[in-house]
Amino acid sequence: MKQFESFRxxxxxxxxxxxxxxxxRLHFIGSSLVIVMLSFIIYTQAWIWLxxxxxxxxxxxxxGHFFFEQNKPATFTHPFYSFLGDWVMFKDIILGKVKI
Known part of the structure; x- marks a missing residue:
């Protein structure tokens, strides 16, 4: 397992x-749905949906990883950085820095 000194x-x-x-694209869809669901949960206070x-x-x-990328998600080896990476990639897709 490769070690990283920083998120950078x-x-x-x-x-x-x-x-x-x-x-x-599947990452983007999943992250978008999380935002929509979290907004709904906060609005309705239906906390069980968390x-x-x-x-x-x-x-x-x-x-996306298992069927299209055909690799193991980084979540299994670098959970915190991977979670952060999901959201940075989401932002970069919105800003046009990463193409979908």
């Missing part, structure tokens, strides 16, 4: 694990 060092590796366009957030977010991402 990790993020290029993270992007290299997301070269497949469908995988990146349990579905990881299923939604990671479910789409893992389908």
């Amino acid at each position: 060092d990790f993020y290029p590796y993270y992007l290299s694990e997301h070269q497949n366009r469908i995988c990146r 349990l579905l957030l990881p299923v939604c977010g990671y479910g789409f991402a893992w389908v």
